[in-house]
Amino acid sequence: MKVKRQKPDLAEGDLTPMIDMTFQLIAFFMVLINFAQTESNDQVVLPNSRLVKPPEQPLEFPIILHVGQSGSVFLGGDDYTTDTLKVGLNQEIRAIKFEGKQVEDANVIIRAHRNTAAGDVQEVIRVAQEAGLENFALRVKEDRSG
């Protein structure tokens, strides 16, 4: 009788910490993947809109520009102003051309803070236009309240 009672308990005792660890690892990696997908910046709080929906396919050749509340522009981890942004954009354009694509194929995704002056966003668009870029996307947060 003793032998019968001990055997299943031992087997279960071995499995549970392993399952725990597996779930923890899965949770860890899933959270990491979500961080990469949002492409977020701490200094940017996007405005809301009821009309937008998440795109079914991600935009091709994206250049993501974060525009902070003070008008500073973040591109690929570097901090630019509207005067120096052209340098950063030219690097991105070179990378796109290196892949054998045209400048017009690139999509500039503008993630601007909700309290940024609209003129600063316009200036960012103007600089990008002068660099030859044509397609812009103003990124906003989906508002599901209404």
Add this chain to the structure above:
Amino acid sequence: MKIRSKEQDEEKQQLNMTSMIDIVFLLLVFFVMTFKIVELEGDFSIRMPLSGGAGSPDLTDLPIKLRLKADNDGNLESMSLNEVTLGTDYDALRGRILGLIGTTAPSEDSLAEGPEIEIDTDYNLRYEAVINAITAVSGYKDGDQVVKLVEKIKFAKPRR
């Protein structure tokens, strides 16, 4: 002795429950975290080639002009559509757009030929107000469906 062995059995069963609860809590924490972190985002697409601003290719189809004025704090003071003042009511703007382009939603074929709107905003206006105006002119929600109005949006030259 018999009573003790029964108590031991009960303890062992409780031990099994705790490991299951551990996993359930881990799952719960996981879903709570993903729910908070992932915010659904979408785009308003704008196509603005630099050459398009200088010489308008089609003079018969001039864009609708939306002027946004800001007060000193950057809040929206007034809007005017084709020189008609609308105040700060975005619903009034949407109604005006509906009156201009008609209530019929543009078909798939006519999307490229649809009306165009040019947004001329004060420099210090908060970006959120511009997005609200873009939301008002680009469509409205009818239940779960989005009815699109103006899809071609461009900005005028920035005002300094």
